[in-house]
Amino acid sequence: MPPNPQTLMLMLLGDFVLDRDVCVFSGSAIDVLGRLGVSSHATRSTLTRMVNRGLLKRQRDGRKMYFGLTARAADLLHDGRSRIWEAGAVNDRWDGxxxxxxxxxxxxxxxxxxxxxxxxxxxxxxxxxxxxxxxxxxxxxxxxxxxxxxxxxxxxxxxxAADLTDIGAMVRDAYDLSEVSARYQEFLDRWEGPAPFEDPLAARLSLTAEWLGAIRRDPRLPVEHLPPGWPAARAQKLFRDLEAAYLEPARAVAEDLLDLQIDCI
Structure with a gap:
């Protein structure tokens, strides 16, 4: 399932606003999400809801409205960044x-x-x-x-666990492995073939949002107790290869597209 507008907005802000002390013009956000098929009305509604939920702060500059991250949103994005790049999807160093x-x-x-x-x-x-x-x-x-x-x-x-404990059975009792596996397979099905977006910025934001959606509820169970052919490693390699390929082209598009205001309060 494609990510919702709030998730895409967070991916945009995580890439180009997080840790930079800047705000983004609402019109820029509308332009970017428009490349992902999100209407201007839906983007404006998303910005308003995110302000009301304490995820965004806003400030006016003349007739323009700019949006920046709150501490709460920054914490969420740092956590997501840690899950993607530090924890990863494959737990092959479990100590028991x-x-x-x-x-x-x-x-x-x-x-x-x-x-x-x-x-x-x-x-x-x-x-x-x-x-x-x-x-x-x-x-x-x-x-x-x-x-x-x-x-x-x-x-x-x-x-x-004691030696007599069947850890594999315990894992199957405590976790819905089919659901976790299905999220990785869905990611693979969507991204192994032709990219769903030709625009590199749209592709990168969607890719990152969908990958975070795949791993966010993965308990990172030890690989030795997962079924054969577990798809996480293949999905993670695909994500990292595509993310690297989209990085610079997406930045080039964003540099021309985004109106950022420095010294965001």
Whole structure:
């Protein structure tokens, strides 16, 4: 499924605004997303919603409106950058350690339960049974429960599985491997053939957004406990090859297209 306008906007800002102390003119954003098939009305609505959600700040210069990143949006983009370039999609250096988190919340705490489960899934956890979730490696799970104000209702452990434990079966119980695999296969199906966009800037933004969509819910399970032919490595190589090919042509297009304002407040 193609990325939504907000995701494409974040990719644009991550490439050309993040860590640069600049804002981008709304008209430039409309031009760029227009190359991806997003209408000007949809782009303006997206900018407004992102301001209301605390992701963007805006400032006027004459008749022009410029948009810059808030600290919250910058944190999201730095996290995405880390997942793409540092963590990657292939966990071939696992040391055998698991992080275990067990929690018990009152039945009436539906919102808190949903928030905790969402953040655990984002951080690579899968539900093993009841209120027990696991993730490969050492994960700062205590930060998750503390940030949600749930420290009194959760416990975190780091452990290794005993020799008699069937880790492959445990992984299949805790994670929907078919869903994770399908996201990588969808990425491969879309990008292994002819590029969906001739414009290099549009292609790069869409490529990065779709790759982040593929890896963002991947728990990075150890490769030795994944099914044969797991598509993550092939998909990651394809992404990196295409990203490198699009980089300079996309920058050249952006340099002519983007109206950036320095010293963004």
């Amino acid at each position: 350690t698991w992080t275990l988190l067990c929690f018990s919340l009152p039945e009436s705490w539906q919102r808190e339960r949903h928030g905790l489960r969402s953040q655990l899934a984002w951080s690579g956890f899968g539900p093993l049974q009841g209120g027990l979730w696991i993730a490969p490696g050492v994960v700062p799970a205590q930060d998750i429960v503390t940030g949600l104000g749930l420290s009194a209702h959760a416990r975190v452990f780091h452990a290794r």
